[in-house]
Amino acid sequence: MKRKKIDIITLGCSKNLVDSEQLIRQLEEVGYEVEHDSDNPNGNIAVINTCGFIGDAKEESINMILEFAQQKDEGNLDKLYVMGCLSERYLKELSVEIPQVDKFYGKFNWKELLSDLGKTYHDDIYIERTLTTPKHYAYLKISEGCDRKCSYCAIPIITGKHISKPIEEIIEEVQYLVERGVKEFQIIAQELTYYGIDLYKKQMIAELIERISDIKGVEWIRLHYAYPAHFPEDLFRVMRERDNVCKYMDIALQHISNNMLGKMRRHVTKEETYALIDKFRKEVPGIHLRTTLMVGHPGETEIDFEELKDFVRYARFERMGAFAYSEEEGTFAAKNYEDSIAPDLKQNRLNELMSIQQGVSAEIAAEKIGKRMKVIIDRIEGDYFIGRTEFDSPEVDPEVLIKRADNKLNIGHFYNVEIINSDDFDLYAKIV
Numbered sequence: 001m002k003r004k005k006i007d008i009i010t011l012g013c014s015k016n017l018v019d020s021e022q023l024i025r026q027l028e029e030v031g032y033e034v035e036h037d038s039d040n041p042n043g044n045i046a047v048i049n050t051c052g053f054i055g056d057a058k059e060e061s062i063n064m065i066l067e068f069a070q071q072k073d074e075g076n077l078d079k080l081y082v083m084g085c086l087s088e089r090y091l092k093e094l095s096v097e098i099p100q101v102d103k104f105y106g107k108f109n110w111k112e113l114l115s116d117l118g119k120t121y122h123d124d125i126y127i128e129r130t131l132t133t134p135k136h137y138a139y140l141k142i143s144e145g146c147d148r149k150c151s152y153c154a155i156p157i158i159t160g161k162h163i164s165k166p167i168e169e170i171i172e173e174v175q176y177l178v179e180r181g182v183k184e185f186q187i188i189a190q191e192l193t194y195y196g197i198d199l200y201k202k203q204m205i206a207e208l209i210e211r212i213s214d215i216k217g218v219e220w221i222r223l224h225y226a227y228p229a230h231f232p233e234d235l236f237r238v239m240r241e242r243d244n245v246c247k248y249m250d251i252a253l254q255h256i257s258n259n260m261l262g263k264m265r266r267h268v269t270k271e272e273t274y275a276l277i278d279k280f281r282k283e284v285p286g287i288h289l290r291t292t293l294m295v296g297h298p299g300e301t302e303i304d305f306e307e308l309k310d311f312v313r314y315a316r317f318e319r320m321g322a323f324a325y326s327e328e329e330g331t332f333a334a335k336n337y338e339d340s341i342a343p344d345l346k347q348n349r350l351n352e353l354m355s356i357q358q359g360v361s362a363e364i365a366a367e368k369i370g371k372r373m374k375v376i377i378d379r380i381e382g383d384y385f386i387g388r389t390e391f392d393s394p395e396v397d398p399e400v401l402i403k404r405a406d407n408k409l410n411i412g413h414f415y416n417v418e419i420i421n422s423d424d425f426d427l428y429a430k431i432v
Contacts (some may be wrong), residue, residue: 002403003209004032004033005026005033005042005043005044005045006032006033006034006035006043006045006046006047006341007023007032007034007035007036007038007041007042007043007045007046007047008020008023008034008036008037008046008047008048008049009036009037009041009046009047009048009049009064009068010036010037010049011048011049011050011051011057011060011061011064011084012049012050012051012052012053012057012061012084012085012130013051013053013228014139014187014224015139015141015144015188015189015190016049016050016084016085016184017133017139018129018139018140018141018188018390019049019083019107019110020036020082020132021051021129021130021131022129022134023047023049023083023110023113024036024129024130025125025128025129025130025173026111026114026121026122026125027114027119028124028130028408029122029125030117030119030120030152034130037132037146040069041071041352043079043343044077044079045078045079045080045081045172046068046071046077046079046080046081046111047081047082047083048061048064048065048068048080048081048082048083048084049083049084050064050065050082050083050084050085050086050087051084051085051086051182051235052059052084052085052088052089052090052154052158053085053154053155054088054323054326054328055326055328056326058086058098058428060404061084061086061206062086062314064380065082065094065098065101066098067079067095068080069100069202071097071102072100074406079102079118079147080100080101080102081101081102081103081104081105081113082094082101082103082104082105083104083105083106083107083113084107085107085155085158085159087104087105087106087107087321088106088107088108088158088159089108089157089158089282090156091104092369094233102116103116103407106160107158108144108386109147113274113400120190125326125350126401127169127172127173127176128176129351131177131180131182133394134378134379134411134412135180135181135182136181136182136183136184136376136411136412137182137183137186137220137376137378137394138177138182138185138186138337139185139186139188140164140170140173140174140177140185140186140187140188141188141189142164142165142187142188142189142192142208143163143164143165143172143189143190143194143195144159144160144163144188144190145159145160145161145162145163146159146161146190146194147161147162147191147193147194148191148194148227149255149265149332150264150265150266150330151263151265151297151331151332151333151337152294152297152325152328152331152333153247153328154188154328154329154330157330157331159190162190162191162194162197162198162388163198164194164195164196164197164198164199164200164204166199167196167204167207167208167211169198169256169428170208170212171212171215171244173174174212174215177213178215178216178217178218181412182217182409183217183218183219183220183376184219184220184221184222184295184376184410185212185218185220185221186222186224186393186394187212187221187222187223187224188224188225189224189225189227190225191226191227192205192223192224192225192226193205193226193227193230193231193232194227194389195208195266196208199342199387203230203232203234205235206232206233206234206235206237206238207234209221209223209235209238209242210238210242213238213242213244213245215289219414220244220246220376220390221242221244221246222246222248222250222390222396223235223245223246223249224248224250224393225250225251225252226249226250226251226252226271227251227252228251228253228266228268228272228276228410229266229268230274231251231276233279233283236279236283236284237279239284239287240284240285241386246390246391247284247285247286247287247288247289247291247388247390247391248288248289248391248393249280249287249288249289250290250291250292250319251289251290251395252291252292253273253291253292253293254266254292254293254294254296254366255293255294255300255304255308256270256273256274256307256310257270257303257304257307257308258270258313258424259299259301259303259304260297260299260300260304260308261273262298263298263299263333263337264294264296264382265332270307273311274311274314277289277315281373288318288319289315289317289318289319290317290318290320290321290393290396290397291309291315291317291320291321292320292321292322292323293312293320293321293322293353294322294323294324294325295308295322295323295324295325295346295349295350295353296324296325296341296345296346296349296350297325297333297334297341297373298325298337298338298339298340298341300325300335300341300349302313305349308353309323309352309353309356310424312353312356312357313356313360316360316364317357317360317418318361318364318391319361319391319396319397319398320353320357320360320361321396322350322353324338324343324346324347324349324350325341325346327339347416358424360426361398361424361425362422362425365398365422365423365426365427366422366423368419368422368427369419369420369422370418370419370423371396371409371418371419371430372416372418372419373389373400373416373417373418373419373429373431374389374414374415374416374417374419375387375388375389375392375400375402375414375415375416375417376388376412377402377409377410377411377412377413377415378394378399378411379411380404380411383403383404383405384401384402384403384404385401385402385403385404385407385409386399386400386401387399387400387401387402387415387417388400389427398426398427399426399427400417400419400426400427400428400429401426401427401428402415402417402428402429402430402431403430406430406431407431409431415431416432417430417431417432418430418432419427
């Protein structure tokens with residue numbers, strides 16, 4: 001059995017996960033047993049799908065490759081293959097530095113792995129995937145690449161220009177997944193709002209979401225990674241009118257001061273950003289906004305940081321993440337700015353910003369006590385069933401905990417609950 005078993009390890013974002021799921025399906029079609037992210041990998045072949053976005057992610061990917069390279073040196077592994085963003089970006093360097101790897105593939109040529117194993121890629125099942133998520137939800141990638149040129153971001157260097165998937169292909173994939181029990185779709189792209197411009201010469205994200213929401217069996221649709229400049233306002237209407245489009249938007253804002261937005265090449269102003277937040281709240285009552293902010297970008301002054309803190313207090317984001325700037329070679333910032341802000345100052349700013357957000361999150365969670373909400377159950381953990389509301393994306397957002405002793409619930413089913421308690425992030429509920 002071991003000679004027909006492959007371990008696949010996926011690092012980084014959910015877009016990588018979709019690639020791994022497609023690869024797993026192809027490998028299973030040609031007769032391999034495949035395990036994903038196993039705690040105890042024991043196949044004779046391993047494939048590592050890497051991330052190359054920021055320093056920490058690159059370090060994690062390299063450490064994982066080295067760990068498996070050692071397994072190969074010790075005779076526990078016959079073949080080691082590497083794919084994904086890190087491999088795309090540093091193909092030549094990695095090939096020299098880690099010779100134990102049998103082959104490095106880029107982000108988009110992983111199909112060659114099949115032929116290198118002596119197998120054939122099956123075009124007839126190209127939309128099919130073996131889900132690594134719980135079977136009731138899936139990530140749906142609607143495009144590749146990015147045409148934005150933000151100063152700090154290496155993703156356009158890695159993934160190239162924005163390429164939208166045709167609407168018909170996306171609809172076919174959704175129908176395939178619904179037939180296999182998927183009820184909830186996390187719509188993902190590097191930049192959602194750009195969807196369709198290359199294929200249809202206009203923003204088509206609102207029309208795409210309407211088409212998906214029309215499909216019977218699609219219960220929840222959640223949108224990830226929008227861009228604030230030229231936001232397609234048709235989306236407000238779709239989110240307001242369609243019951244199965246979650247009142248949730250993941251929109252990366254990065255900063256608020258005009259000084260920093262200019263240096264970051266974000267093509268949006270402080271005033272436009274404030275107006276967009278207000279419009280979200282007005283047009284889609286009850287919407288939960290998730291954003292990502294950055295501290296420590298070259299040129300960030302104390303005044304800029306104070307503006308950012310004021311913005312977080314004003315906007316009261318229901319969900320917020322933040323990270324400290326890390327210089328990425330090849331980017332505009334690396335070529336044109338000095339990374340002069342000390343690491344400890346970056347970390348202090350990050351801690352301060354997240355401390356403000358923790359207070360905001362705790363207040364928002366407490367406001368939900370006594371309210372009735374619809375949840376989907378993801379798993380059992382200890383004494384609790386773990387669920388999520390429409391305002392919670394898997395793995396990154398708060399969860400709803402329901403005592404097991406009092407209930408018999410089914411994974412992947414929806415239930416109505418009453419919120420009975422909260423902490424800084426999670427909610428506690430009882431079935432009603």
